[in-house]
Amino acid sequence: MHSQDQAVLLAILEAAVDAIIVIDSRGAIQTVNPATIRLFGFEKGEMLGRNVNMLMPSPFHEQHDGYLANYLQTGEAKIIGIGREVIGKRKDGTTFPMHLAVSRMAVGDQILFAGIVRDITDIKNAQQQLALANERLEQRVQERTAELRAAQADLLKSERMATLGQVSGGIAHEIRNPLNAVRTSVYYLRNVQNPSPEKVNEHLERIDRQVSMIDNVITALSDIARMPEPAVIACDVKDLLGKIVSSVSMPANIRIESNLPDSGFQAAIDPNQVSIVFRNLLRNARDAMPDGGKISIAGRVAPDELVVQVSDTGIGIKPDDLARVVEPLFSTKARGMGLGLAISVAILKKNKGRLAVESQLGKGTTFSVHLKPFSQEERSHDE
Structure with a gap:
């Protein structure tokens, strides 16, 4: 049964889609699965016995041994049992984003660590494309918002101008008629020879009425424009x-x-x-x-x-x-x-x-x- 279990575990290791890397307490690679070879480009023999930091670019390359020693001394986990996003380095020197989950194992009196690595290049690219699309969308929204505000301002201006034209025409009519009556009476008073007191008084009263009419128009318009806030x-x-x-x-x-x-x-x-x-x-x-x-x-x-x-x-x-x-x-x-x-x-x-x-x-x-x-x-x- 023990040998059968080992065979099953070996088959799982060989068939796993994600890269699996086992290291000892010094960081030396003990074994890797085929997915690791495909992902990093190294042959299995090129990796076994070497420090796992060979698969990391700077500054992770230089910092890895310190992380491992700190964990063994203090038990403080930075990746072990947690998992995080890190950067991997292939044999040809190219780098790629990857998700790394590390588990601690005790095999007899030896401490080993198994790391499962997944290439997340496609996910990161999708995130970048989504961020870019959101940025473009936000820009388009801002542009359309600015266009809408400009259109609203133009429409409001047009409506105000139309209202102004409409109101000004009415004001002109309401004021021009009394002014014509005033002008007629002033002309009479200036040019008539020896007008009777009754006629003078008639035209003065007429002027007073027309001026009052003009004042009423202006007052009414002012009341509309300066209507105070209601005391509800x-x-x-x-x-x-x-x-x-x-x-x-x-x-x-x-x-x-x-x-x-x-x-x-x-x-x-x-x-x-x-x-x-x-x-x-x-x-x-x-x-x-x-x-x-x-x-x-x-x-x-x-x-x-x-x-x-x-x-x-x-x-x-x-x-x-x-x-x-x-x-x-x-x-x-x-x-x-x-x-x-x-x-x-x-x-x-x-x-x-x-x-x-x-x-x-x-x-x-x-x-x-x-x-x-x-x-x-x-x-x-x-x-």
């Missing part, structure tokens, strides 16, 4: 709307109906800012019904938001104009500045809300104000 609190929307309705003048031929929840209708908003939104909507609804009608104010609690709808039974908005009603300086009114809804949108955006509109010609318009509800988490935070 828990606001009872029903109570807020009640106060707003009572503050907006309505003709006798317009009635207001309100249908708002009695509880659970608290929004996280700045009431002073959002009041401006509802006042604008009520005035717009009033102005859309010159012959009278009904304004309906309805509220509902939707998932993650509160919705307040302000509806009128007025003339409605043309489909082509519906998408533009919130643009600065766009108005469907003959004498409107077209800033009320633009300001409303800006206010709601700062208060984490939004505005939607639906309309049918001859039937009326509904503006929906979507607000953020005041949550229990916000309540706890404020307390």
